[in-house]
Amino acid sequence: MSYKAVIIGGSAGSFQVITKILANIPAGFDIPIFLCLHRLKHVRTGFEEALSIKSTLPIIEPYDKQHIRPGKIYLAPANYHMYMELGNTFALSTEPPVNHSRPSIDLSFFSAAYTYKNKLVGIILSGANKDGALGLKQVKLAGGTAIVQDPNECQVKTMPTAAMAATDVDYIFTTDQIISFLKKI
Amino acid sequence: MDEITNIGIIEYRNILKAVSETHGIDFSHKSFTAFVRSIERAMALNNIRGTESLISILTTNKNFIHRFISDISIEETEMFRDPNLWLELRDNIIPQYLKKGCNIWVPEVTSGDELITLTIVLKELDMLSDVRITATCFGRNQVDIIKEAVFPMKKMEVNTANFARYNSKLNLKDFYIEKNNKAYFDKELIRNVNVKQFEFIVDETPQNINMVLYRNKMIYYNKRMQNSILNKITDSMITGGIFICGVKENLESSNNEKSFVVINESESIYKKIS
Structure with missing residues (x-):
C-alpha cells in the first residue's frame, strides 16, 4: 500500500504524544501529515x-x-476548519463549530477521506470528546487505514473509545507502535 | 451531527446547473467542501431529503431561492474576532489613514458581526459620523438581517471575551439590550450605513474607497474567483487605501499582489500602492 497522506486528530492529553511522533518521523518522509x-x-x-x-x-x-507539499506537516489554524481538497490545496472555513470545535477533527478527516480515499492513514489520539469518531469512520469507509491510540495509554480515552465505537478500526496502537507504523509506510 | 458531506460531485453539479438555469446564478466558483456543507445545512434547515427534492424545489418554487441563498450563507463567527486586529485599527490604522469623509466598504456581509464591530471601533474614535460605510450582501433577505442588528445571546459570551481583549474604555453591554435571549444592538450604530444587495460578478463596484474590510469571505471561492474579486476590489480603492482580509487569507500569488504592500502581516492589513 502506498499512502498519499496521514491525518492525525487529537485533543486533551495529545500534545506530548504528537510531540513524540513528530520527533521520530524520518527526515525523508515524503507524504504530507495533517494535524487537526x-x-x-x-x-x-x-x-x-x-x-x-x-x-x-x-x-x-x-x-x-x-x-499541499510532500514531507511537510500542516497544522489546522486556530478558529478555522481545515479542508484538504482535490487539486492538492487547502481550503479553510469559518463555518460554525462542529462538536464544539473549530477546527473540527471530523470535518478535516472527512475532507481528507474524500480526497485521498484508500491512500490515507487516519489516527485518533487522546481526547475528551467524540470529535473525530465520524471522521475516522469515513476514512475507513473510503478504504483508508484507521488507527486509534490505545485507550489504556491515553490521558483521556474518550476520543479513541468513541472512534472505536463508531468504526471497526484497523489498529489500536501505543505511541511507539504508531511511530513504527509511520516509519514503515 | 450524523452526516457530513454526502453530496457527491455529480449531484453537486446538478444542483449548480439547476440554480444557474432557473435563476441565472452561478455558484461554480465556490470552494467545494464548504459549499457542499452549506447546501447540506440549507437542506437540513428546510427538511429537504435528497438532492433530487432540493433540485425540484429550486426549479419549481420561484421564491425558495431567496431563502436558499440566506440559508447557504455562512455567518460571521463573532464580534471582535482577532482582537489584535481591531486594536491595531483603532490605535494606528484608522487614525493614520482615514479622514473625515472617507469611504469604507464591507463586502459580503452575512450576519453583521464584523460590521457592528467596525462601527463600535469608529464610535470609540468618535469617527462614526465622519465616514461613509457601504455594506453589501449577496442575498435579498440579508439586507433586512443586517439592518435588524439582532444577534443570539449565545454569541455574546465569545463577543464579550473578545471585547475584553480589545482593551476598550467602553463597555460592550452599553451597545445592546438583552431581550428574549437575543442581543438587540443599538441601531444608531448602523444608521448611516448604506446596506445594499451586491453581486461581484454582475454589479458595478463602489468607487473611491479608502478602506475595504473583507475578512474570511474569499476562502469560500476558488482561486480564479478570488482573483476576479480582488481585481474589482483593487479597482474600487484609491491609491493609499487600506485592504484587510482574514488572518489566513493573503494576496500572495494573486494577480493583485503587486498593487499592495503589507503593512501588518499578522493581521493581513495591506495598503494599495498602485
Whole structure:
C-alpha cells in the first residue's frame, strides 16, 4: 500500500504524544501529515512553534488555497476548519463549530477521506470528546487505514473509545507502535 | 451531527446547473467542501431529503431561492474576532489613514458581526459620523438581517471575551439590550450605513474607497474567483487605501499582489500602492 497522506486528530492529553511522533518521523518522509488538534481559538500563535521544537519536519499553519507539499506537516489554524481538497490545496472555513470545535477533527478527516480515499492513514489520539469518531469512520469507509491510540495509554480515552465505537478500526496502537507504523509506510 | 458531506460531485453539479438555469446564478466558483456543507445545512434547515427534492424545489418554487441563498450563507463567527486586529485599527490604522469623509466598504456581509464591530471601533474614535460605510450582501433577505442588528445571546459570551481583549474604555453591554435571549444592538450604530444587495460578478463596484474590510469571505471561492474579486476590489480603492482580509487569507500569488504592500502581516492589513 502506498499512502498519499496521514491525518492525525487529537485533543486533551495529545500534545506530548504528537510531540513524540513528530520527533521520530524520518527526515525523508515524503507524504504530507495533517494535524487537526483542538486548541484555544483566540490564541493564534505559539502552538506551531511549540510543536516545531522537536519536529524533524517543518510545521506549517496553511493559508487558504495554499498548495499541499510532500514531507511537510500542516497544522489546522486556530478558529478555522481545515479542508484538504482535490487539486492538492487547502481550503479553510469559518463555518460554525462542529462538536464544539473549530477546527473540527471530523470535518478535516472527512475532507481528507474524500480526497485521498484508500491512500490515507487516519489516527485518533487522546481526547475528551467524540470529535473525530465520524471522521475516522469515513476514512475507513473510503478504504483508508484507521488507527486509534490505545485507550489504556491515553490521558483521556474518550476520543479513541468513541472512534472505536463508531468504526471497526484497523489498529489500536501505543505511541511507539504508531511511530513504527509511520516509519514503515 | 450524523452526516457530513454526502453530496457527491455529480449531484453537486446538478444542483449548480439547476440554480444557474432557473435563476441565472452561478455558484461554480465556490470552494467545494464548504459549499457542499452549506447546501447540506440549507437542506437540513428546510427538511429537504435528497438532492433530487432540493433540485425540484429550486426549479419549481420561484421564491425558495431567496431563502436558499440566506440559508447557504455562512455567518460571521463573532464580534471582535482577532482582537489584535481591531486594536491595531483603532490605535494606528484608522487614525493614520482615514479622514473625515472617507469611504469604507464591507463586502459580503452575512450576519453583521464584523460590521457592528467596525462601527463600535469608529464610535470609540468618535469617527462614526465622519465616514461613509457601504455594506453589501449577496442575498435579498440579508439586507433586512443586517439592518435588524439582532444577534443570539449565545454569541455574546465569545463577543464579550473578545471585547475584553480589545482593551476598550467602553463597555460592550452599553451597545445592546438583552431581550428574549437575543442581543438587540443599538441601531444608531448602523444608521448611516448604506446596506445594499451586491453581486461581484454582475454589479458595478463602489468607487473611491479608502478602506475595504473583507475578512474570511474569499476562502469560500476558488482561486480564479478570488482573483476576479480582488481585481474589482483593487479597482474600487484609491491609491493609499487600506485592504484587510482574514488572518489566513493573503494576496500572495494573486494577480493583485503587486498593487499592495503589507503593512501588518499578522493581521493581513495591506495598503494599495498602485
